[in-house]
């Protein structure tokens with residue numbers, strides 16, 4: 548199966564209020580794409596829908612089922628759960644093993660290697676609650692390494708981390724792209740997007756632009772996105788426009 552993600556007239560909503568409207572296009576296999584847009588533009592909702600965690604109201608998402616790894620926004624995660632760093636990294640095996648099969652020694656070694664790869668060697672037994680924000684984000688990247696998925700979705704992966712951590716994590720993103728994985732990241736730093744991401748989807752609930760980053764981020768598109776965001780009515784219902 549191809550590792551592309553294809554969207555056909557996709558509309559997504561929360562409590563019947565649309566968050567993403569009539570979105571069509573593709574994240575091609577092996578592409579590296581940024582999703583950018585104002586707050587509330589539907590970026591997180593879109594990633595969650597692609598990962599199968601949010602229902603699709605209208606239209607259709609074609610993607611390689613069971614082959615997608617999602618890094619959620621750090622702020623959405625509860626870190627008070629009493630679990631060690633090694634256990635979190637090993638959670639990356641669950642999709643392949645199922646919840647009730649134990650991880651073989653090789654799987655444990657993979658998780659330990661992933662911790663080392665993200666700069667957390669020696670952290671295996673540390674409870675996650677004791678990690679700094681940057682260390683926790685490194686740990687979530689270790690879990691992604693263990694998941695070894697051909698499609699990787701990242702929701703604001705460099706938020707609340709220092710420049711060194713961001714640089715280390717960005718190196719992993721580049722490696723995934725170099726390995727031919729399909730990588731999609733929600734980002735707010737447009738300079739970073741211009742420097743590192745060849746493709747961009749500019750979203751303001753409706754798609755504003757999708758394609759090569761330089762053209763997608765043209766001033767006219769950014770202005771349009773901002774004006775669309777200013778015009779949002781938080782209580783608007785679903786529109787009747789056909790997909």
Ligand SMILES: Nc1ncnc2c1ncn2[C@@H]1O[C@H](COP(=O)(O)OP(=O)(O)OP(=O)(O)O)[C@@H](O)[C@H]1O
Pocket residue numbers: 561562565566584585586587588589590591592593
């Ligand atoms: N659980 C929820 N219940 C109700 N409405 C929600 C929920 N999650 C998101 N929304 C609404 O859906 C819209 C899109 O939210 P979403 O989080 O997808 O936007 P975003 O582009 O990721 O925003 P940000 O850049 O602020 O993270 C917003 O109006 C938001 O208030």
